[in-house]
Amino acid sequence: MxxxxxxxxxxxxxxxxxxxxSSDTTDKTQNxxxxxxxxxxxxxxxxxxxxxxxxxxxTPVITEYVGCAIGDTVGLVIANIDGSIQEKMNLDPKYRSLGIISARTGAGPHIMAADEAVKATNTVIAAIELPRDTKGGAGHGSLIIFASEDVSDARRAVEVALKDVERTFGDVYGCDAGHAELHYTARASLALEKAYGAPLGKSFGIVVGAPAGVGLVMADTAMKTANVELVTYASPNDGTSHSNEVIISITGDSGAVKQSVIAAREVGIGILKSMGQNPISTTKPYI
Amino acid sequence: MxxxxxxxxxxxxxxxxxxxxSSDTTDKTQNxxxxxxxxxxxxxxxxxxxxxxxxxxxTPVITEYVGCAIGDTVGLVIANIDGSIQEKMNLDPKYRSLGIISARTGAGPHIMAADEAVKATNTVIAAIELPRDTKGGAGHGSLIIFASEDVSDARRAVEVALKDVERTFGDVYGCDAGHAELHYTARASLALEKAYGAPLGKSFGIVVGAPAGVGLVMADTAMKTANVELVTYASPNDGTSHSNEVIISITGDSGAVKQSVIAAREVGIGILKSMGQNPISTTKPYI
Amino acid sequence: MxxxxxxxxxxxxxxxxxxxxSSDTTDKTQNxxxxxxxxxxxxxxxxxxxxxxxxxxxTPVITEYVGCAIGDTVGLVIANIDGSIQEKMNLDPKYRSLGIISARTGAGPHIMAADEAVKATNTVIAAIELPRDTKGGAGHGSLIIFASEDVSDARRAVEVALKDVERTFGDVYGCDAGHAELHYTARASLALEKAYGAPLGKSFGIVVGAPAGVGLVMADTAMKTANVELVTYASPNDGTSHSNEVIISITGDSGAVKQSVIAAREVGIGILKSMGQNPISTTKPYI
Structure with a gap:
């Protein structure tokens, strides 16, 4: 009884x-x-x-809708962009079809995914813009625009990028106080060139930490770990949209870049843990 | 027992x-x-x-306080602005009385309401500034300043705007992932001229979508729907305060502008629904 | 039984x-x-x-970690900053040791605390950057960098600042709709000079209100209350990182500055209360 x-x-x-x-199971993505x-x-x-x-x-069938992914990411396609908008966007008039990746949370993961997409398809990167977002978090969202002469190419690029975002979120470690975020590719392509001036075809790594001080220590660690070259340095006042991050990008030998990125990851996660946080991978680490 | x-x-x-x-019943407004x-x-x-x-x-009686409205909007009035602040604000010294509309959430609704207020009163628009806000959402807040020679005019403008905000929030459709936002007036006045360079006295529409890619498709749809002219195009990098929005403003014949705005609304809400969201009007649709 | x-x-x-x-007792800071x-x-x-x-x-022992404080503030130290990063940061190469204060929430409190730290130690202020943050709130976060020739000086500065942040958060009055924030020192030092061009060794006050209109009325009140001089005026479009704040800094006789700041506090809290909010001190008022 x-x-x-x-x-x-x-x-x-x-x-x-x-x-x-139940709310616990949804959306581990956002901070x-x-x-x-x-x-x-x-x-x-x-x-x-x-x-x-x-x-x-x-629900109307929206022909422009391709799909969505983690981070409130939406993939869209415009078969034939209106001329006056194209002009205001300063796009090359040669390309009338646009593929769009737009997200509330995440810039690095989307740029990396777009880099894979542009390798795999007959498209160019028309624009990469980074709003200050992450839904109250410390970082960016993203707007990435592929351009192509044929709409099927733009659509394919969006599909590839949407699929790859799951992977590229793997080394984004979020927690309430901030995040540590790492990206690595053995061969940089047009999206990384557009966003960071990456040398085409070379190994490339991105190191991000928030709040910004965490990113600075991660950056310092990355540079000291192996023989890599600093490509860009961005901080709240310069090179970001006033996000609370320090972001560096590096290039060099494949092994060196990877080693640097991994060392930065350890120190970034270590600092966040020291702050009493529990940074966890958004999906599944891939580096 | x-x-x-x-x-x-x-x-x-x-x-x-x-x-x-109890918390469920409060504040359906914000995202x-x-x-x-x-x-x-x-x-x-x-x-x-x-x-x-x-x-x-x-609670002290604050003589400057006029009232508040949806979106953490506060209406204030300064009868005789301090000279050194007026100078730093680059305001015309002719006008010593200021009316202030300041909000955490919403730029379009407040600019539209201010446009009605300036039509109805003997005031000018001294400043429109758009912080990156919406309390973790994808858009802006707003700071709109009316100026007048007489304090009663400034106060009246604030009162009119505060009241009209309820209406102008009607075509703001919010959801967790973003928002679709539409505005239309048959006759643009000084606030729309200040904010977007709207031609005075003409029909004017504003189309906003977040995340930014949604806004881009809405913009493209608006331009293709009817014979309207593109006035401004803003995106995260240019023309916004790094908000996660694409915003266009359009002018033309009254019917054409309205038709374009309605078509953009359908596609914007449609995309957000396709993302699994449930965008709903903040108050009550008016277009 | x-x-x-x-x-x-x-x-x-x-x-x-x-x-x-337990979550109630932590972090009353953030909005x-x-x-x-x-x-x-x-x-x-x-x-x-x-x-x-x-x-x-x-958990790895991170030698760079010094401690943390309210506002997701972390204190870090880099004994010998990497040369290529130092160059990109435009730091004086004379100083190889950096002390770092980085926070999600709060700019004023951290700058005031850094000002005390720089007075008490053999360091200089290398950089003050203000991201748009506060975790969905209306204001800034901060990244403040001390530089020194000896790492023990940088570490000491970080320790002093971390400890003082508790005090300087005392006159930050937060609520859901915004905040009113006041700072006062009898003797400005290098951090306030760097951030606001404060005259060294003079009394200095900072007045902040959010949403921005609240700050504007507070600023006007401060200027009218006593014979003080306006040093800086910042608003969403100019002098902030698009935060939803108006911020002024003032100087003058000690008594006048204090009186102005207190008058601004009363009107700021009064407006927020009139909005139906309940602004409360983040820690314990000190002015």
Whole structure:
């Protein structure tokens, strides 16, 4: 009987705390800041169940929509961009088809993914713009535009990038106080050239830490670990959109770049842990 | 007896989980990101009940305070601005009275409301500045300053704008991943001229989408829908405060502008829905 | 026996609700937006208890780590900065040791604390950069870099600043809609000179209000209250990193500066209260 009471109450408890657990499973991506808002979102959705049911049939098919991915990333395509917008965007009029990767959270992962996409397709990088975002986190979001003469090429680039974002988020280690973020490729292509002036075809690494001081120590560590060359240095006042990050990019021999990036990762995660945080990989480490 | 235990415990449960339910009812406005922070706020308030009771009588009457509105918007008035501040602000010394609309969330709605206010009163627009804000959302906040020779005019402008903000938030469709935002007026006035170079007295529309890629597709759709002229194009790197938006403004015949804005709305909401979001009007659609 | 059941269940309750209570006591600094995210963080930690236990022993000792403080502030030191990074940072090559104060939330408090640190140690201020941050709040974070010839001096500066941040947060009054923030020193030193062009050795005050309109009224009040001189005026478009603040700095006789700052505090808190907010000191008022 007593056990029954306990069970009844514990069940009640489970019910009351359920939503919280459910919110835990969603969206480990963002710096975990939005669990509650999403929960609320879900509740609103629940309340409007009937309207929602109506809307599902009602959702217009948007031909420009390609797909979405982690980090509130959306992939879109415009088959034939309007001339006056193309002009204001300063795009080469030769390319009328645009592929678009746009995200609330993440710049490095998207640029890396775009780099793979541009290697794999017949497209160029028309623009890389980095809003100050991450939904209250310390970093950027991103807007990356592929251009091509044929719409199927632009669409393919978006598809490749959307798929690769899962991988490139692997070495983004987020926590409430900030993040440590690492990227490495054996062969840089047009997206990395556009964003950081990376030398084409060479090994390239990116080291990011937030808050900015963490990034500075990571950068110093990366440079001292192996014989690599500093390509860019960005800080809140210069080279970022006032994000709370220090970001460096490096090039050199493949082994050296990788070694530097790994050393920076250890020190970055170590500092965040020393702050009492628990930085964890957004998806699955790949470096 | 057992029932008594159950009741006691369930009451305890209710007490512990109560605040959460209450926080659900507040503030559907903002991108629903702050429900929990408000909860905490409320708890702090509870704790300080006595102090609070004391403070209510104690709250100083601030003569500059006019009122507040949705989006953490506050309306203020300065009867006779200090000369050295006026100089640093580069304001025309002719106008000593300032009316102020300042908000955490929303730029378009406030500029549209200010446009109505300036039509209805004997004021000019002294400044429109757009911080990167929305409390962790993808857009801007706003600081709009009316100037007048007489303080009653500045106050009246603030009152008109505060009241109109409720309406102009109607076509702001927010969700966790971003927002789609539309504005239309049959006759642009000084606020729209100041902010976007709108031709005075003509029909004018604004199309905003976040994340930025959504805005770009909305913009392309708007331009292709009817015979309208592109006035401005803004993106994270240019023309915004690094917000995660693409914003265009358009002019033309009244019917054409309205048609373009409506088409952009459909595609913007459609993309956000395709992302699994549920964008809803902040107040009540007016276009 | 019944008592035993009650105890058991209440213990369960306590366990389930514990994190919330604990999160309440941490971090009243931030605009209270992150209580829930921290809760989630803690839950993740709980789930990974074993891994965490492993990690505690595993946490590398980061020699660069000095300590942390309120506002996700971290203090770091680099004994001998890498030459290529030093060059990109435009630092004087004479100083090879860097002390770093980096924070998600707070610019004023950190600059004031750095000012005390630079007075007390044999260091210079190499850089002050202000990201747009506060974790979804209206203001800045900060990156402050001390430079010295000897690493012990840099470390000492960081230690002094970390300790003083607790005090300087005292007149930061936060609430969900914004904040009112005041700073005063009887004798400005190198950090205030670097950040605001403060005259060395003179009384100096800083007045900050968010959203920006609140800051403007506070600024006007400060200037009218006593015979003080306006040093800087910053707003979302000019002099901030697009934060939603108006910030002024003032100098003059000690009594006049203090009087002005106090008058600005009253009006700032008054406006926020009129908005239905409950602005409270982050730590303990010191002015």
């Amino acid at each position: 007593d056990q029954e009471i306990i069970n009844k109450v514990l069940e009640e408890l489970r019910k009351k705390t359920n939503c919280e657990n 975990t800041q939005n669990s509650k808002s999403e929960l609320k979102e879900e509740k609103i959705i629940e309340k409007e169940e009937k309207r929602e049911a109506f809307m599902i049939n009602d | 057992d029932q008594e235990i159950i009741n006691k415990v369930l009451e305890e449960l209710r007490k512990k989980t109560n605040c959460e339910n 629903t990101q702050n429900s929990k922070s408000e909860l905490k706020e409320e708890k702090i308030i509870e704790k300080e009940e006595k102090r609070e009771a004391f403070m209510i009588n104690d | 019944d008592q035993e059941i009650i105890n058991k269940v209440l213990e369960e309750l306590r366990k389930k609700t514990n994190c919330e209570n 209270t937006q992150n209580s829930k995210s921290e809760l989630k963080e803690e839950k993740i930690i709980e789930k990974e208890e074993k891994r965490e236990a492993f990690m505690i022993n595993d």
